[in-house]
Amino acid sequence: MPTTKTKISNSDVKSLAQVLDQSEKIKDVMIECADDLSSVNVALKQRLANDVSSLGVENALQTSQSVEEKVQHAATQLSAVNQALGDEVIERQILEQRLETAQAQADESKHASLHDPLTGLPNRLLFYDRLEHGLAQANRHGWGLAVFFVDLDNFKIINDTLGHATGDHVLKTVALRLKETIRNDDTLCRHGGDEFLYLLLEVGDQEHIAVIADKIMAAIEAPKDPPELSSITIPSISASIGIAIFPKNGSSVEALIKSADEAMYKAKLAKENYVFA
Structure with a gap:
């Protein structure tokens, strides 16, 4: 349900409440007038009782009583x-x-459908949508664009030897470290398992992209946990990154992600931090 409807409803309720307030004030004035007329009528009745020949007073009393009624x-x-x-x-x-509650539930449902529940990062559905939009903008304006495919090293061993709780902690730690590193206009997502995708918009040449890759790797391998997750000690973390560049390595969502994925496997086999497709 659109938010604008909620705003209009708020305005309607406020206007109606103002009308009610004004109407109550008018009612109070009318009651005061009725009370004043009643007092005048009592005085007229007393005067008429003392002066039975006063036809004018009697007529005035009748008129006043009629107005009072x-x-x-x-x-x-x-x-x-x-x-x-x-x-x-x-x-x-x-x-x-009810509208506000329904809107909040709709927003929560939409957010849940587009974000990873463990890390809070965008999921692959939202990432693919943003990559599609980014490709359209890159085509229109002649911008550069890059996709990083990040895969954590030895994550299965961490899960098997230290337990899934520690594995989840590692994933949340990496997510926080990366979020603190990426630019506001870029998109980071959890692609699934221990895989992350990073979309860089309006990038420069390969040398500039390599500088960003170095920063990403340094963030992943940082020796300290983020303050939010400092209660659990985790093992050292490393990763392998494959990098695909538009339009050199693909001009569609699927082609770019596939190229980045293949480059990541090459980096893992070569024991390199990152490899360009």
Whole structure:
């Protein structure tokens, strides 16, 4: 449900509440007028009782009593209207709360469908979408673009010997280290298992990309854990990285990821930190 509808509903409830407030003030004034007329009528009745021949006073009293009855009747009707307005305000507030809850649930569901539950990183679905968009922009503006395929070394051994809890901790640690290293406009995702993908937009030449690869590797191999995850001691971490460049190594999402994946395996076999496709 679009957020704009929620904003409009907020405005409607606020406007209705303002109308109700004004209406209540008018009702109070009418009640005061009715009370004043009632006091005047009492005085007229006393005067008429003392002067039975005063036809003008009698006519004035009749007119005033008639006006008093109309004002009291109008005040009663206005009170009923205000009650209905009050009920409507409550109903709209309840509806607004339900809309906000539904919007929050929809946002949470959308976020969950596009992010990895362990690391909080974008998942492959969101990464592929951003890579597709990045390719369209690169084609339109003549920009460079690179995809890093990052695979942790010896992760299976860590899982088998130290347990899955430590393995999960390693993955979260790597995710935090990488998030602190990448640029805001780029995208990092957990591709699955111990594999990560990194999309670099508007990159320069291969030398410039190599500098970024060195920073990524240094972040992965950092000796200290991020403060958020310092409660568990983990083994040293290393990785192998394959790098594919658009359009040299592919012009589609699938081609670039495949090229980067193949380069990663070459890096792992050669025991190199990273290899270009």
